[in-house]
Amino acid sequence: MPVKTGEFKGHPTISLLKDDDDLRPFTFGLGKARLILANLDAIKKFVESNSGNSGGSD
16 A cells, blocks of 8 residues: 655645555544554454445445
């Protein structure tokens, strides 16, 4: 999964892409990155408990 860094209005951002041609990357800044890291275990459990669902690839 490609990752790109950049900035928005002078603030650092990170973009997660499904592939190099992804036109709609998941982009966020430091505040959301910290929130994701603080809740990583809950996010992993969420993915594991819903992996059998056919909710799409997003």
